Amino acid sequence: MSSKYPVSVRTCLPLCALVVETAFILIFFFFTTYDVVSEKQQLMDKYQVFQDVTVMAALGLGFLASSFPKHSWSSIAFDLFILAVGVQWAVLLNGFLKDDYNGEIVIELSSIQVATMSAMSVLISASAVLGKTNLVQLMMMALVEVTAFSVVYMTSKKVFSLEECTSMMYIHVFAAYFGLAVTWCLSMSTPSKEQMEERLAKSSSLFAMLGTLFLWIFWPRFNSTLLYSPDERKNAVFNTYYALAVSTVTAISVSASAHPQGKINMAHIHNAVLAGGVAMGASCHLISSPWPAMVLGLLAGLISIGGAKCLPVGLDQWVGLMRFHRMLMVHYTFGLPGLLGEFAYIIVKVYQ
Amino acid sequence: MSSKYPVSVRTCLPLCALVVETAFILIFFFFTTYDVVSEKQQLMDKYQVFQDVTVMAALGLGFLASSFPKHSWSSIAFDLFILAVGVQWAVLLNGFLKDDYNGEIVIELSSIQVATMSAMSVLISASAVLGKTNLVQLMMMALVEVTAFSVVYMTSKKVFSLEECTSMMYIHVFAAYFGLAVTWCLSMSTPSKEQMEERLAKSSSLFAMLGTLFLWIFWPRFNSTLLYSPDERKNAVFNTYYALAVSTVTAISVSASAHPQGKINMAHIHNAVLAGGVAMGASCHLISSPWPAMVLGLLAGLISIGGAKCLPVGLDQWVGLMRFHRMLMVHYTFGLPGLLGEFAYIIVKVYQ
């Protein structure tokens, strides 16, 4: 990103982007039409939800990825680029894959919102590979990953007849391991020592904290957005909030104890405070009292911070270099807490 | 701003400001009264819209103007100052100029919201002259420009019987060229070499990116806020979103291609990603399928980034110095895409 691009990429990028955009415009021209809206109140409410999800995607995930001083600002621009490409493609794809597709896609506000959530999978994965990829690669990755995620999402809805919200909540696990797979596949040159240090600059860290806070604040909205019964939605909001609160307290206090000088490790905080929200994803609407959410938040915080602290040392010695630093961050923020959430979902379903 | 002010300004500013404020308080005392609100839901919805517009004005435009390291923080304080003065004056002025004015101005939530939008014209213009003016000049400019804009706005509503939203959308063009005119008129000393460089510091650039993202996210709200039919409002939201998405992809990919090392020019991005939203302003409620919005976004992104890239070189040689750097940024972000929008509006009206 900060290194010189080969000339081929420079010529290729605008060409690719304009070809993709032209293709999008043609598909939209032939296949799509807008919904007709008659009730104002409904539009206002849906718009609010859609706007909050966009804040999470553009501001929250964008700034969360900005913590590495070498490519802080370009990572935000790259994220916006991925988001813009991903949403357009996801709107089309979700339309084509719908049950009642009959040659015309009707675009509603909720379809842009679901598309934004699908595109968020690319943003999560991208945070594992940013700095190692150029924009052409990222655009390809966005198109492929949105396709894969939409197919998985639609299949799980149809085949396993899962609720919409539950199948969406596999997004964290899907995105984390898709990102890891991509990192693995990319033939990366061994990073220089300078890159390995990748120490957090103070102001970059504050920007990442800003992203974290936006995600923290809007996570209850994210988890409740695909629920339509008011009671389930309220459960989702409450449980997510409590899980986040407990994982925050856990993460910050445990982080300080392990540091040799008792300082807080900011990289831990950025990720571990969100673990509670990730872990609540699948089961948030089914739990109807605060304590299970709080227990899950406690576990998620411990897993996220424990993983970030203990495992890298072992892996470092094993692999011999830090090239997995970012991958592991994604693994401990979205991967493991997401798996914990799936596990909790199964338990809740069994004992219900 | 960062240079020493002459003593006269220091004495003059609080005096001017307090005199203006006292005058405002007296006018409010004699001429205004609050609306009576009975329905809660309506208040909640209007409040939400008003709050989002304030976020755009105070956070979005404030931080967008902060990209120049020499006066980053003071430019945000200056913007807040202009906003506070401008809104008070615009509320009064819009009240006096209304058709049904009978000696008393009834202040509704929507009147503060329209006033905030009028004051945004000053914020846009100010970004062309910040760093060259002191607070007294900015306060005068705020009072004059709000007066001019409100008169134009009310006249275009009455004389040409334009819809409220269409006359408001001339704001971008008006503000851009008002700002350019003011820059032209101010007897500016030739900036020193140091000022000419005005290179973007990394953290300033991130703050400007923050402003850009806020504007990007809230732009669909901005374009739909003066529309009252649910269907038109939905069209405005959809079209603005698609235009923004396409102009983002265009701007980022084209910007990278022209840089000798394939890097993204951050100053381009700050401005060009918003061009789609500006271009959709006038016609967003009339277009009822996504592809014309996407074509407009593509054109707006190309114009904005092409202009920012090609023209300055020519103008530089012509004028001999970079003193128009900021002016041109305003020109390519708000001026040209705004004109493109007006052009699109006429075409849509003709073919409708």
Next chain:
Amino acid sequence: MSSKYPVSVRTCLPLCALVVETAFILIFFFFTTYDVVSEKQQLMDKYQVFQDVTVMAALGLGFLASSFPKHSWSSIAFDLFILAVGVQWAVLLNGFLKDDYNGEIVIELSSIQVATMSAMSVLISASAVLGKTNLVQLMMMALVEVTAFSVVYMTSKKVFSLEECTSMMYIHVFAAYFGLAVTWCLSMSTPSKEQMEERLAKSSSLFAMLGTLFLWIFWPRFNSTLLYSPDERKNAVFNTYYALAVSTVTAISVSASAHPQGKINMAHIHNAVLAGGVAMGASCHLISSPWPAMVLGLLAGLISIGGAKCLPVGLDQWVGLMRFHRMLMVHYTFGLPGLLGEFAYIIVKVYQ
């Protein structure tokens, strides 16, 4: 914070935090249950208000406290920690202290919202002591202060039969002087010269400005959130907005005049622009025309900036060192304007 912690603190913190969290989980297990929600619209509206209050607490107050370069990022993490602990405890406490408590606490969305507002008192106080305390002390302070505030809040509601919103608005005065008392009690070592300088770094100052802007934008929401009549709510929104606008103009213009070079002192701005909102707290729903709010905003701005400018010099000479720098900031932002607000409330009540 940036100094080494003694080993005892490092061991103590996670132990304390986990014990407190376990206690919370047990209390929630035995005593709480969720509300049943049937109406979707009501949930959406309450959720929006709750979310905005969380934005103020986590983003606004967090970043406002970040202006000191030595502990900028940790202060944001500390604030999030305090918020998470404080809200959990305040939900329980407000439940136990309610009139109709019968062995079970029913958690509604509004109870989390009121708890967030109670926890904000700790955040305000904490900004006076941050940098002098460790996380264990802050956690204890959070528990004690939330208890004290909730008792005062509930008592003032029952004994003086004040409206809910008025008793909540004592929060600023309570928090400011609680914070000052805590600072006084802590046996502080005389700060080193380095600490006394505590000069504002530019990017820290921009982050603090971001916090200020969030508070500025959401303050009308904060003041109107506990009002249920649409007309009172509208009064609160209008009056708070006007008071904020006038105190902004006053603060910025007066600040520039007193600086020897006519520059704006950013630390003044961060605090004084909010003084209008604080001063409107208690009486915002009772005033029904804009001018009294504007006069209050003018006075609050003058008091806040005048105090910040004149008094420290005298106190400095008296006490001999700058150790009260932050205390005084809290005093002039929340303490004095809060007292002005109480005074205005009494006058309004007498003349009503």
